[in-house]
Amino acid sequence: MSDPKLDTASETVSFGYEEVAPAEKTRRVGEVFRSVAKRYDVMNDLMSAGMHRVWKDDFVRLVNPRAGETILDMAGGTGDIAFRLAASGASVTVADINAAMLEVGMERAAKRGLTSLNWREQNAEVLDFADGSFDGYTIAFGIRNVTDIPAALAEAHRVLRYGGRFFCLEFSTTTWPGFGDIYDVYSEQLVPRIGELVAKDGDSYRYLIESIRRFPKMPEFAAMIRAAGFGQVKYRPILGGAVAIHSGWKL
Ligand code: SAM
Numbered sequence: 001m002s003d004p005k006l007d008t009a010s011e012t013v014s015f016g017y018e019e020v021a022p023a024e025k026t027r028r029v030g031e032v033f034r035s036v037a038k039r040y041d042v043m044n045d046l047m048s049a050g051m052h053r054v055w056k057d058d059f060v061r062l063v064n065p066r067a068g069e070t071i072l073d074m075a076g077g078t079g080d081i082a083f084r085l086a087a088s089g090a091s092v093t094v095a096d097i098n099a100a101m102l103e104v105g106m107e108r109a110a111k112r113g114l115t116s117l118n119w120r121e122q123n124a125e126v127l128d129f130a131d132g133s134f135d136g137y138t139i140a141f142g143i144r145n146v147t148d149i150p151a152a153l154a155e156a157h158r159v160l161r162y163g164g165r166f167f168c169l170e171f172s173t174t175t176w177p178g179f180g181d182i183y184d185v186y187s188e189q190l191v192p193r194i195g196e197l198v199a200k201d202g203d204s205y206r207y208l209i210e211s212i213r214r215f216p217k218m219p220e221f222a223a224m225i226r227a228a229g230f231g232q233v234k235y236r237p238i239l240g241g242a243v244a245i246h247s248g249w250k251l
Contacts, residue, residue, distance in 0.1 A: 016210030037100035065090035069135040075142020079105035095122040124152040132161040140169040153228035176240030
């Protein structure tokens, strides 16, 4: 499996199944999310048959936000995780590199009358926040799109206070053999077609599936989180690992 981290020998990174320069990956990922932003939420429901809502509910339950805590929802996009976190009374900052995704998120928040969220355009690899600013850091379906994942993990560690927690929800690789075959057909063939038919954007959805394939397996990603300095790193597979929740603590 090719490594989504920067390949220092050739200085390329994976964009789906292609190898491109790091700046080119960041640009193309930007295009993908600008292109899907308006239809992002409806497509998520369609592609996962609504299951992403359950995964996100479970994820936030594990994060266990509490009133008065400060939580950074990184790559927060249109706000799905932030809305759930904020229901606890935590003070939530939603950060994302893509202004189009944040705009949709802010419109959704306004419709819900949610005024407490702090929206920030930020690259996960180089955050503006001071060291030790947050009690919690969450990132859902975001990390695999980041060009320099070790840099983003190092920044997550830096902006958390000692005793703070890191939680990541991401697609991974299922270890259930039969399910793996069905999932392959679904993701490789059906998702780009649905993307083409419904969102008129097969290429973006092809990238999203390819990026899942290139993402490290659960133990490898756990090792990357450990390498960034986190302790008590764990992962919980969902559907045998088709989706996984990784967590760690700044100790
Ligand atoms: N967290 C949201 C959710 O679960 O619905 C959005 C996930 S969406 C699949 C991925 C998000 O990652 C996009 O909004 C994209 O702009 C963001 N992203 C990609 N690269 C990023 C980076 N380097 N820094 C911050 N956000 C990034």
